[in-house]
Amino acid sequence: MLKIENLNKTFYPGTPEEQKIFNNFSLEIEKNVCTTILGPNGCGKSTLFNLISGSIESDGGTITLKEKNIEKLSEEKRAIYIGKVSQDPSMGVSPSLNILENMSMALKKGEKFTFKKLVKNENLNFIVNKLKELDLGLEDKLTTQVKFLSGGQRQSLSLLMSTIKRPDLLLLDEHTAALDPKTSKLIMDKTVDLINKEKITTLMITHNLRHAIEYSKRIIMLNKGEIVLDINSKEITEEELTKFYNDNILESLKLVS
Ligand SMILES: Nc1ncnc2c1ncn2[C@@H]1O[C@H](COP(=O)(O)OP(=O)(O)OP(=O)(O)O)[C@@H](O)[C@H]1O
Incomplete structure (x- = not known):
């Protein structure tokens, strides 16, 4: 499904600030599975x-999504196939546009459009029904600017927008990290409902070890750009994962199965 081979990335090469992040990094992700990166x-x-999303360029290697090499595609082109929700609530949504305009934009992903023709009446029912599925009352706030929504409402909207046109791959970059524990759990539950229902292959970054175990099938732990653990989430406990976060253990750990 997603295949990364011999990926290299160094920031500020040839300068005193040089930082090698990936050196011949490879990873394969299977279809319809939620995998957590810790x-x-x-x-x-x-x-x-x-x-993966193309917001930075690699120094070499290949990234293949559904048998297609996406390395040469721009970030905009990749966004047709790859949905992304990040921790930053202003990313993925346009804060000064209202909910209806944001949802209409998500429906136009990959198409050229003018702002004047953005909102189409024929999409209204579809958008309202999708918002209703979130069960947060957003369907009653269609003309509210997104900047006035709560963090949880905004992250849910961002999630819905990045999946409304089913992506081949969904990237969740600590998308619940800025939320209080109760809202974070609520958004995680909604996330998992949505990705299970739509069968979306998902890669999720989190520091919440409980969420990693509870919500994903496979857990991959990175340390200094290398995979040091690659395990089925059923085969590990939160306590064991916590232990692996200890630097000394991470240094010596090589449990790649
Ligand atoms: N665009 C960039 N330009 C220069 N350096 C960068 C860039 N992006 C990341 N880095 C550096 O690369 C290193 C890895 O950063 P990255 O954000 O990938 O870490 P992370 O594992 O996601 O960390 P965290 O858990 O804190 O979010 C850091 O030292 C960071 O400063």
Whole structure:
């Protein structure tokens, strides 16, 4: 489904700030499965997502999605196939546009459009029904600017927008990290309902070890740009995962199955 082979990325090469993030990194992700990427701060998780979505360029290697090499595609072109929800609530939505306009834009993903012809009456029912499925009352706030929504409402909207045209791959980059624990759980439940219903292959970054175990099937732990653990989530406990976060253990860990 997603195949990454010999990926390389170094920031500021040839300067005193040079930072090698990935050196011949390879990873294969199976279809219709939710996989969590864990790892300590700075190990390269978001960089990996940025390389997949095309928001940064790699220094070599191949990224294949559904048998198609996407390395040469721009970020805009890749966005037709790849949905992304990040921690930053202003990403993925247009805060000064209202809910209806944001949803209409999501429906136009991959198409050229003018703002004047953005909102189409024939899409209204579809949009309202999709919002109703979230069960957050957003269907009653169609003309509310997105910047006035709560963090949880905004992240749910962002999730809906990135999946309304079913993507081949969904990238969730700590998308519940800025939310309080109760809302975070609510959004995770909605996320899993949605990806199961639509059968969307998902890669999720989180620091919430409980969420990793509860919501994903496969857990991959990165350390310094390398996979140090690759395991079925049923085969590990939260306590064991917590132990692996200890630097000394991560350094010596190589449990790649
Ligand atoms: N666009 C960039 N330009 C320069 N350096 C970058 C860029 N993006 C990331 N880095 C650096 O690469 C390293 C890995 O960053 P990355 O954001 O991938 O880590 P992470 O594993 O997602 O960390 P966290 O858990 O803290 O979000 C960091 O040292 C970061 O400063």
